[in-house]
Amino acid sequence: MSQHTDTTYKPTSPNSKLDFASVWEYAPAPESASHAEIKEKYDLFIGGKFVKPAEGNYFKSMNPATGETITEFAEASKSDVNKAVKAARKAFEGEWSSISAKERGKYLYRIARMIQERAREFSVLESMDGGKPIRESRDVDVPLVAAHFFYYAGWADKLEYAFPGKKPKPLGVCGQIIPWNFPLLMLAWKIAPALACGNTVVLKPAETTSLTALKFAELVKDAGLPDGVVNIVTGAGETGAEIVNHKDIDKIAFTGSTGVGKLIQRSLAGTDKKFTLELGGKGAMIVFEDAPIDQAVEGIINAIFFNQGHVCCAGSRLLVQEGVAEKVIQKLKDRMESLIVGDPLDKNTDVGAINSQAQFETINKYLEIGLNEGADVYQSSCSIPDNGYFVRPTLLMNVSQSNRVVQEEIFGPVLTIQTFRTADEAIQKANNTPYGLAGGVWTDKGSKIFKVGSGLRSGVVWANTYNKFDPTSPFGGYKESGVGREGGMHGLGAYLKF
Numbered sequence: 001m002s003q004h005t006d007t008t009y010k011p012t013s014p015n016s017k018l019d020f021a022s023v024w025e026y027a028p029a030p031e032s033a034s035h036a037e038i039k040e041k042y043d044l045f046i047g048g049k050f051v052k053p054a055e056g057n058y059f060k061s062m063n064p065a066t067g068e069t070i071t072e073f074a075e076a077s078k079s080d081v082n083k084a085v086k087a088a089r090k091a092f093e094g095e096w097s098s099i100s101a102k103e104r105g106k107y108l109y110r111i112a113r114m115i116q117e118r119a120r121e122f123s124v125l126e127s128m129d130g131g132k133p134i135r136e137s138r139d140v141d142v143p144l145v146a147a148h149f150f151y152y153a154g155w156a157d158k159l160e161y162a163f164p165g166k167k168p169k170p171l172g173v174c175g176q177i178i179p180w181n182f183p184l185l186m187l188a189w190k191i192a193p194a195l196a197c198g199n200t201v202v203l204k205p206a207e208t209t210s211l212t213a214l215k216f217a218e219l220v221k222d223a224g225l226p227d228g229v230v231n232i233v234t235g236a237g238e239t240g241a242e243i244v245n246h247k248d249i250d251k252i253a254f255t256g257s258t259g260v261g262k263l264i265q266r267s268l269a270g271t272d273k274k275f276t277l278e279l280g281g282k283g284a285m286i287v288f289e290d291a292p293i294d295q296a297v298e299g300i301i302n303a304i305f306f307n308q309g310h311v312c313c314a315g316s317r318l319l320v321q322e323g324v325a326e327k328v329i330q331k332l333k334d335r336m337e338s339l340i341v342g343d344p345l346d347k348n349t350d351v352g353a354i355n356s357q358a359q360f361e362t363i364n365k366y367l368e369i370g371l372n373e374g375a376d377v378y379q380s381s382c383s384i385p386d387n388g389y390f391v392r393p394t395l396l397m398n399v400s401q402s403n404r405v406v407q408e409e410i411f412g413p414v415l416t417i418q419t420f421r422t423a424d425e426a427i428q429k430a431n432n433t434p435y436g437l438a439g440g441v442w443t444d445k446g447s448k449i450f451k452v453g454s455g456l457r458s459g460v461v462w463a464n465t466y467n468k469f470d471p472t473s474p475f476g477g478y479k480e481s482g483v484g485r486e487g488g489m490h491g492l493g494a495y496l497k498f
């Protein structure tokens with residue numbers, strides 16, 4: 001594979017007033033991968049068994065930090081998807097609906113506990129297949145996965161209390177399609193509520209990050225879940241489209257890009273399938289002059305640079321009040337210098353590998369666009385590995401509202417910075433994109449939090465923090481960021497009919 005260092009932008013001026021290089025010298029602390037078993041090839045998981053794809057095709061999955069192929073996944077064709085839907089239908093009409101809600105809950109509790117037991121293996125595999133730092137997969141993704149299964153396990157036999165006076169019933173077979181940025185967590189967001197409500201599922205993970213979904217299939221087998229309740233079909237976009245267009249599916253739950261979400265919505269028009277769409281975002285973080293500045297800077301670093309900015313609700317735009325702009329930007333630059341970019345399996349790593357070559361190219365294309373639009377590009381001066389796909393934490397300053405880098409989702413460690421004078425101006429700028437997934441506000445005043453919180457057209461608004469998740473809290477977007485909510489009780493309603 002070619003080296004990428006030449007295509008990323010290097011800072012032209014001294015980066016920081018502080019010499020972090022001498023302060024932050026960490027010895028490598030790689031997480032051991034010896035306990036993580038990766039097969040040479042993974043088949044499809046249909047009807048409780050691993051089965052070969054009908055057309056016999058497999059595709060490679062690489063570790064984006066090294067460029068090496070780590071395994072191969074089966075490519076599910078139309079007939080494989082059909083087989084998976086039949087298995088899910090059989091389970092829905094058979095064994096799964098004949099067991100009590102309490103027993104259903106027990107299966108989910110068992111899955112949650114088994115995820116905790118295998119947490120280290122799941123974390124290592126997630127980082128190897130997707131490129132995210134082990135600290136993220138170990139401390140954020142996998143614990144949240146278990147938390148989702150625990151949370152929805154508790155609801156399984158209490159659905160009538162969640163919806164008093166109604167008789168909730170499962171929808172049937174659910175087709176679920178997920179992206180590559182939180183592979184196992186997005187699986188949990190989809191599978192846990194669906195099963196708690198008594199549905200069965202056919203899930204397609206993203207092409208570049210299917211490994212933990214297939215490990216999850218092994219876990220489902222070990223948990224003794226009745227055959228066909230969970231089916232995992234790997235493949236590319238075409239496999240996803242086969243699920244969307246299958247006639248015997250009752251609901252589509254999709255998380256991914258707005259472009260594909262629009263295609264799916266078009267295909268579903270005129271059918272009686274239910275659907276939820278969780279799509280892209282361009283989150284704004286609004287920092288007022290009275291904000292606790294150090295806390296805000298730490299929140300911003302977390303919101304955009306950790307997990308390489310591969311977060312749908314990432315805070316990818318900073319709106320900072322004029323009086324503190326210079327101070328905030330300098331502190332951001334100083335903190336950026338201390339970020340370690342590199343081996344996702346190293347416990348010291350803050351920013352891991354970009355998930356794929358395609359995404360790496362997309363991010364660099366946007367940096368080019370930013371330069372052409374007149375942005376001042378600033379990058380931390382850290383070293384990055386020669387192989388694999390890495391992008392230095394980047395600021396795009398001197399941008400305006402109509403710039404593409406301000407309007408479009410970049411999905412990388414790139415933060416645009418604009419200033420504002422009044423709360424109304426901040427709200428107006430924050431709302432002025434096609435998206436409305438998440439936003440944040442930093443201020444000392446509760447009144448400003450309420451004003452901004454009610455002014456933002458955004459599914460989530462965090463105050464004096466960012467990217468905090470909890471299974472009890474609903475999540476979803478306004479405008480082109482999606483339709484419907486996942487998480488919490490809202491997430492249950494999306495898998496029930498009344």
Ligand code: NAP
Pocket residue numbers: 177178179180181182204205206207208235236237238239240241244255256257258260261263264277278279280281311312313409411437476477481482
């Ligand atoms: P994507 O390209 O839309 O892909 C998402 C999933 O859909 C993948 O499994 C993909 O398969 C599949 N797919 C592609 N084309 C399809 C089609 N025509 N019909 C059915 N399925 C199809 O998105 P991505 O690049 O993987 O993920 C990044 C996007 O997800 C970002 O926009 C991000 O904001 C969004 N996201 C949103 C949320 C949220 O909760 N709102 C959460 C996470 C991510 P392949 O992998 O084979 O292409």
Ligand code: MG
Pocket residue numbers: 061062063064128129130208209210
């Ligand atoms: Mg991969």
